[in-house]
Amino acid sequence: MSAQPDVESSSASDAHEGGFRPTFDVSTERGGPNYGKFVGQVREFMDRVRAALPSAELTDELLADLKSMNAKLVDFETDEWTSPSGTRIDLPARGNITLPPYDIVDAGPDGVDATITFTRFNLGGNGAAHGGFVALLFDDLGGMAAALNIEGICRTAYLKIDYRSLTPLNSELAVRCWVDRVEGRKVYVRGTLHEGDRLCAEMDALFIKLKPGQP
Numbered sequence: 268m269s270a271q272p273d274v275e276s277s278s279a280s281d282a283h284e285g286g287f288r289p290t291f292d293v294s295t296e297r298g299g300p301n302y303g304k305f306v307g308q309v310r311e312f313m314d315r316v317r318a319a320l321p322s323a324e325l326t327d328e329l330l331a332d333l334k335s336m337n338a339k340l341v342d343f344e345t346d347e348w349t350s351p352s353g354t355r356i357d358l359p360a361r362g363n364i365t366l367p368p369y370d371i372v373d374a375g376p377d378g379v380d381a382t383i384t385f386t387r388f389n390l391g392g393n394g395a396a397h398g399g400f401v402a403l404l405f406d407d408l409g410g411m412a413a414a415l416n417i418e419g420i421c422r423t424a425y426l427k428i429d430y431r432s433l434t435p436l437n438s439e440l441a442v443r444c445w446v447d448r449v450e451g452r453k454v455y456v457r458g459t460l461h462e463g464d465r466l467c468a469e470m471d472a473l474f475i476k477l478k479p480g481q482p
């Protein structure tokens with residue numbers, strides 16, 4: 268990653284943050300130095316679960332292991348603004364396990380360039396990525412492009428995806444999102460997803476700049 272959005276200045280005292288992001292102190296330390304490896308293992312587990320046909324015995328064994336692991340995390344719950352899963356800007360997709368693990372190549376007011384490799388967890392059907400994951404990718408990176416362009420916090424009003432050709436798994440794809448135009452609080456954002464020269468999907472979205480205090 269060579270660039271990440273600068274959200275360091277966000278604070279609870281900035282009325283424009285509203286309820287959407289009252290405080291968002293970025294961090295590369297929460298969860299410790301191995302947090303990225305931890306998220307990687309979580310992602311690998313989701314891939315393996317999606318791909319596996321476990322024996323009944325293995326299902327029972329893993330069920331017990333998972334219960335044990337979940338119990339360990341119970342006492343460490345925190346809010347969304349301080350969870351490393353979402354605020355670790357040194358990790359793919361800010362360490363947010365909800366998101367496909369994109370890597371930012373470049374990000375600024377002119378747009379956001381990223382790479383993404385969808386894996387088995389992202390399978391839709393017959394070897395292709397699920398369209399919902401493509402939309403999720405565009406929503407997050409489109410929102411980032413809008414926020415960096417207007418230097419404000421936005422929410423998605425609409426998100427239209429045109430699926431132009433199959434989006435493959437296990438192949439590095441290039442995604443780009445940029446602001447097409449701004450009309451008052453309305454930020455129109457476009458996006459593309461390519462495998463090499465082949466266009467997989469396009470995005471046309473509207474993000475609305477939040478008013479002071481708007482959730």
Ligand SMILES: CCCCCCCC(=O)SCCNC(=O)CCNC(=O)[C@H](O)C(C)(C)COP(=O)(O)OP(=O)(O)OC[C@H]1O[C@@H](n2cnc3c(N)ncnc32)[C@H](O)[C@@H]1OP(=O)(O)O
Nearest residue numbers: 406407410411414421422423424425451452453473475478
């Ligand atoms: C870096 C991390 C990035 C993360 C990005 C993640 C983004 C998200 O996923 S956010 C979650 C999904 N989105 C939501 O939950 C939003 C739910 N909706 C809302 O909160 C509100 O409807 C909201 C904020 C979008 C707009 O409400 P509000 O602020 O009252 O604005 P409102 O006055 O209705 O509309 C403003 C303008 O936008 C237009 N507009 C609003 N929605 C739409 C729409 N769906 N289609 C077209 N135009 C619209 C209005 O017509 C109006 O236009 P004009 O100024 O010309 O009259």
